[in-house]
Amino acid sequence: MTDVFFIKSPHTRLAYREYHHSQAPKGSCLMLLHGAGVGGELTWDAMLPYLTNWETILVPDLKGMGESYGHSGEEEPVSVIELAEDIHALTQFLQWQTFDVIGYSLGGLVTLLLNQLRIGLGLPKLTKMALLEPAALDRVDLFELQELRNKYRAASDVIRETGDVELGVSNFMDGVSPNRRKQTSTETIAKSRLAHRPFGFAYALDSVTELVDEYVKHSHLRDDLLRLTNQVLILSGGISHQSLIQHYDVLESQFDGWRHQSIVGADHSLPFQKPRKIGKILDNWFSLKEP
Secondary structure, three states, X not given: OOOOEEEEOOOEEEEEEEEEOOOOXXXXXXXXXXXXXXXXXXXXXXXXXXXXXXXXXXXEOOOOOOOOEEOOOOOOXXXXXXXXXXXHHHHHHOOOOOOEEEEEOHHHHHHHHHHHHHHHOOOOOOOEEEEEOOOOXXXXXXXXHHHHHHHHHHHHHHHHHHOOHHHHHHHHHHHHOOOOOOOOHHHHHXXXXXXXXXXXXXXXXXXXXXXXXXXXXXXXXXXXXXHOOOEEEEEEEOOOOHHHHHHHHHHHHHOOOEEEEEEOOOOOOHHHHOHHHHHHHHHHHHHOOOO
């Protein structure tokens, strides 16, 4: 087991783990940001052996997941902006100036917001980031995206208001991975992990939905966020919703420096399903020099 460290960030008693590769370039740093419901260690542990380009790899737990809690010690609502602020505080505490980021689902959106936050503070933008089915980029049409997010809001309402965690998690999974194979051991494990801190999971879902509501009101905000990026590798599951895959193709053609790759046989759970393959893809892409 890797030791867990804590800092008092603006909104959270933030937990994180550090991993080290002595053979990697000195001073090279990578941040891994997990998705809603499942903490950093469980999300990235199987992939870590294939991420060899960095001397230090940082795996935090976002508020409401893993071992990170609000300062009250209770589960409480959170915004994705606050999550980005917590991660920025962690990089400042560790005196990280330049680093790469890989973000999955909610963590992918937090990665984009962290980049925006850094630029607003006069810090360098992230040179490279990899996004694994990032939240809020599921659809090109914002109203269609809002309709999808409202299904997740209903799932989170079920968890909080009825206490039926199994039903709420199932409703979420039906929306995010409609083409998955059900009634398997993998399905059972996924549901168990998401149900570990159900209220934290529900609040994480709501944080994205609330941001998407803002994007619908002010449609330029999402494009503004994406235009601030430099080099981005965005990964989709090959059996994920076709509208998601098509949007990633649009992003690749719309923004310089973006590249889309689909992972055959995977859905939204791609880091859990294909850790070795994805780890090697990521390791190779980050090692490439800028064109």
